[in-house]
Amino acid sequence: MEFFFRVKTVAEVLDIISSFPPLPEEEVDLSEALGRFAAGNILSPEDLPPFSRSTMDGYAVRAEETFGAREGEPTVLKVVGEIPMGQAPDFSLGPGEAARIATGGMLPQGANAVVMVEHTETIGDLVEILRPVAPGENVLRKGEDISQEDIIIKGGTRFTPALLGLLAGVGIGRVQVRQRPRVAIISTGDELVPSQERPAPGQIRDINTISLSAAIMEAGGLALPMGIVPDDEEALFKAVSLALEEAEVVLISGGSSVGTRDYTLKVIERLPGSELLCHGLAVRPGKPTILARVGHKAVFGLPGQVTSALLVFYILVRPLVCHLQGAQGKELFLPRTWARVSRNLASAMGREDYIRAHLSFNEDGLWAEPIFGRSGLLSPLARAQGLIRIPQNSEGVYQGEMVEIFLLP
Amino acid sequence: MEFFFRVKTVAEVLDIISSFPPLPEEEVDLSEALGRFAAGNILSPEDLPPFSRSTMDGYAVRAEETFGAREGEPTVLKVVGEIPMGQAPDFSLGPGEAARIATGGMLPQGANAVVMVEHTETIGDLVEILRPVAPGENVLRKGEDISQEDIIIKGGTRFTPALLGLLAGVGIGRVQVRQRPRVAIISTGDELVPSQERPAPGQIRDINTISLSAAIMEAGGLALPMGIVPDDEEALFKAVSLALEEAEVVLISGGSSVGTRDYTLKVIERLPGSELLCHGLAVRPGKPTILARVGHKAVFGLPGQVTSALLVFYILVRPLVCHLQGAQGKELFLPRTWARVSRNLASAMGREDYIRAHLSFNEDGLWAEPIFGRSGLLSPLARAQGLIRIPQNSEGVYQGEMVEIFLLP
Numbered sequence: 001m002e003f004f005f006r007v008k009t010v011a012e013v014l015d016i017i018s019s020f021p022p023l024p025e026e027e028v029d030l031s032e033a034l035g036r037f038a039a040g041n042i043l044s045p046e047d048l049p050p051f052s053r054s055t056m057d058g059y060a061v062r063a064e065e066t067f068g069a070r071e072g073e074p075t076v077l078k079v080v081g082e083i084p085m086g087q088a089p090d091f092s093l094g095p096g097e098a099a100r101i102a103t104g105g106m107l108p109q110g111a112n113a114v115v116m117v118e119h120t121e122t123i124g125d126l127v128e129i130l131r132p133v134a135p136g137e138n139v140l141r142k143g144e145d146i147s148q149e150d151i152i153i154k155g156g157t158r159f160t161p162a163l164l165g166l167l168a169g170v171g172i173g174r175v176q177v178r179q180r181p182r183v184a185i186i187s188t189g190d191e192l193v194p195s196q197e198r199p200a201p202g203q204i205r206d207i208n209t210i211s212l213s214a215a216i217m218e219a220g221g222l223a224l225p226m227g228i229v230p231d232d233e234e235a236l237f238k239a240v241s242l243a244l245e246e247a248e249v250v251l252i253s254g255g256s257s258v259g260t261r262d263y264t265l266k267v268i269e270r271l272p273g274s275e276l277l278c279h280g281l282a283v284r285p286g287k288p289t290i291l292a293r294v295g296h297k298a299v300f301g302l303p304g305q306v307t308s309a310l311l312v313f314y315i316l317v318r319p320l321v322c323h324l325q326g327a328q329g330k331e332l333f334l335p336r337t338w339a340r341v342s343r344n345l346a347s348a349m350g351r352e353d354y355i356r357a358h359l360s361f362n363e364d365g366l367w368a369e370p371i372f373g374r375s376g377l378l379s380p381l382a383r384a385q386g387l388i389r390i391p392q393n394s395e396g397v398y399q400g401e402m403v404e405i406f407l408l409p
Numbered sequence: 410m411e412f413f414f415r416v417k418t419v420a421e422v423l424d425i426i427s428s429f430p431p432l433p434e435e436e437v438d439l440s441e442a443l444g445r446f447a448a449g450n451i452l453s454p455e456d457l458p459p460f461s462r463s464t465m466d467g468y469a470v471r472a473e474e475t476f477g478a479r480e481g482e483p484t485v486l487k488v489v490g491e492i493p494m495g496q497a498p499d500f501s502l503g504p505g506e507a508a509r510i511a512t513g514g515m516l517p518q519g520a521n522a523v524v525m526v527e528h529t530e531t532i533g534d535l536v537e538i539l540r541p542v543a544p545g546e547n548v549l550r551k552g553e554d555i556s557q558e559d560i561i562i563k564g565g566t567r568f569t570p571a572l573l574g575l576l577a578g579v580g581i582g583r584v585q586v587r588q589r590p591r592v593a594i595i596s597t598g599d600e601l602v603p604s605q606e607r608p609a610p611g612q613i614r615d616i617n618t619i620s621l622s623a624a625i626m627e628a629g630g631l632a633l634p635m636g637i638v639p640d641d642e643e644a645l646f647k648a649v650s651l652a653l654e655e656a657e658v659v660l661i662s663g664g665s666s667v668g669t670r671d672y673t674l675k676v677i678e679r680l681p682g683s684e685l686l687c688h689g690l691a692v693r694p695g696k697p698t699i700l701a702r703v704g705h706k707a708v709f710g711l712p713g714q715v716t717s718a719l720l721v722f723y724i725l726v727r728p729l730v731c732h733l734q735g736a737q738g739k740e741l742f743l744p745r746t747w748a749r750v751s752r753n754l755a756s757a758m759g760r761e762d763y764i765r766a767h768l769s770f771n772e773d774g775l776w777a778e779p780i781f782g783r784s785g786l787l788s789p790l791a792r793a794q795g796l797i798r799i800p801q802n803s804e805g806v807y808q809g810e811m812v813e814i815f816l817l818p
Contacts, residue, residue, distance in 0.1 A: 034623045049613055055785050085640060086600035088610035103713060104600050106611040145786045160818055161627065162719060162791040165620025168604035191495035191513050195577035201497035202515040204458055211574030214443045231494060304512060310571060335816060337746040338774035365747035365811040376464050377554045382571035402774040407744060409569055
């Protein structure tokens with residue numbers, strides 16, 4: 001009975017994952033922050049732009065004086081100076097006056113708009129304004145992009161090139177992030193040899209160490225490959241104990257036979273302070289997934305098949321790796337989109353399904369074509385651009401229906 | 410006239426970009442290949458799996474002997490052995506025989522299917538088969554995932570965790586990629602100060618160095634920040650000449666005034682062997698973009714506004730950075746999807762428009778909500794998840810119409 005009580009839904013496991021404590025903060029330079037997550041809200045210490053700037057080459061004016069101006073009946077203003085780039089003007093604009101200004105130049109006191117040079121004509125020290133401008137026209141107002149005290153980035157959000165640019169723009173050079181989680185990979189199985197060795201008949205190469213390491217890197221974690229462990233309880237216990245000293249997350253993968261699954265459970269039960277959180281997952285593929293907590297650390301028993309192990313990584317382990325780095329909300333997940341499915345897909349109530357899909361476009365938008373092939377095969381996953389998600393409360397989807405897509409790295 | 414002849418469409422510039430020679434190849438370990446591009450097709454040197462394997466715990470059988478088996482009328486077979494994990498069986502299966510096998514075990518000669526242990530009953534050294542199996546059932550055939558000589562990855566394709574797993578699975582430990590391009594960033598403008606310095610009145614902080622560096626990293630390039638250059642032709646000439654010694658791509662950014670744009674053109678004309686490829690781009694934002702070839706190297710004059718510079722990076726420079734790394738086809742571009750647009754958007758024939766958008770889901774699928782705000786503002790881009798692309802031959806789109814979306818990093 002206990003077994004069935006511990007079969008969890010994906011939503012339940014994601015809930016459990018959010019209970020693990022995020023890692024400690026560290027401060028990094030903006031140049032190292034790309035792809036990491038803000039540890040907390042960052043408020044702007046100043047206005048951007050720090051002063052009202054022209055967005056055109058032309059003349060700074062009082063907009064009101066240009067109202068009604070047109071060719072043949074221009075507003076004539078006196079040019080009282082030119083605003084040097086990178087300096088504050090040393091004059092203010094009085095009535096009937098204009099000042100030459102270049103794109104990016106600082107508006108003088110008294111000016112509230114810029115007339116494009118194309119809409120003017122100069123005659124000696126006078127300028128004819130041939131078209132009216134509204135107040136604020138061709139001007140970026142002080143603080144219009146970011147005002148002092150505005151939240152530039154919310155805690156849990158990923159630093160992108162544009163956000164890093166905004167931070168640089170207001171003089172923030174270092175930011176608080178959370179440490180990258182170390183994720184240990186233990187490959188189990190008497191049949192495994194390291195991928196660079198030649199397998200004897202009956203042996204196969206270890207795939208998980210490479211595929212999971214890459215997936216951990218993509219998620220912002222640090223991969224710690226722990227090598228191959230034979231199907232032996234003591235050896236697995238030693239390897240997991242060692243991994244827990246080094247890593248915040250331990251992945252046990254490749255144990256596909258009933259025997260290995262039993263070892264994994266027994267080893268988890270023997271770890272001091274361990275708590276079994278999930279034994280069996282209402283998802284296809286990924287049913288035999290195990291999750292345990294050991295202190296603040298997480299131990300996953302991934303499904304034996306390489307493909308299922310990688311899919312469960314994307315669905316559950318990746319959100320944990322992002323959560324430990326402080327990610328929140330949609331930042332926890334692979335980028336998502338929606339598409340029409342190209343054929344009927346059956347599912348079972350009470351179980352989420354993830355189906356490898358090829359994505360293509362036509363005039364109706366994005367279409368997802370399921371890639372069939374046995375679940376144990378890795379090449380259909382390598383060819384897929386996305387995973388169709390069929391939710392737990394659905395018996396399947398009809399051709400042409402909209403489905404949620406996780407975009408694969 | 411010459412000016413107008415050199416205004417190019419995005420498609421024309423992408424075509425020009427494809428004429429730059431990709432960088433030389435280098436060999437890297439699988440652990441360093443994530444996100445890089447295969448320099449050529451990689452063929453599998455062997456079969457995966459290397460032998461026919463069981464996908465279940467159970468009994469290896471000759472499928473034909475189980476036809477018609479059912480509870481009450483089972484097929485009875487003699488158990489002649491157990492297949493040890495990681496070894497080739499030292500016997501073959503004769504008529505009327507079965508062998509115990511675990512998931513991942515190697516099928517003995519003579520067997521062509523596996524009966525799940527749940528569908529059997531053992532009586533001494535006999536086993537009752539309670540359900541028939543088809544030939545191949547519960548077996549991954551030798552070479553079913555990848556056959557010897559199959560193309561695992563095509564040249565120009567990005568290495569993903571799943572593809573790296575396949576390569577490990579067939580014993581490929583090192584792969585050919587192309588070198589990462591070095592991309593120099595020159596920020597120009599008398600009004601600029603380094604972002605960590607406090608600007609005096611009339612000065613602003615340099616944003617492009619940080620935002621473009623991050624965008625270059627995201628694209629797999631190596632960013633070389635060259636500092637800030639004043640609005641001076643000689644200083645810019647020196648900086649560009651120095652940058653061309655170090656980098657394959659040079660970005661001149663921040664020159665927003667007419668004067669700076671003129672300097673950029675003059676400097677490009679003075680560079681030995683330079684060829685102006687594009688002066689003005691039929692795109693909004695991004696019209697003042699300049700592209701020149703100097704030998705095998707590319708020099709971009711990006712638009713002066715920070716936001717436009719970053720958008721032109723995503724639309725044109727990023728494809729070049731990926732192309733130089735050997736990327737082909739869709740791998741050149743940001744990931745794309747399609748969405749319905751939440752309101753009418755006007756455009757002009759003959760010009761591509763890229764509009765910052767917020768993406769959200771409802772039962773109709775993905776929706777793109779344009780984020781308005783003046784083109785010079787960076788914060789609307791920082792809040793956007795995607796760019797709506799309105800193609801050149803369109804006068805705009807109506808609310809509810811499907812539009813192509815570039816997903817922002």
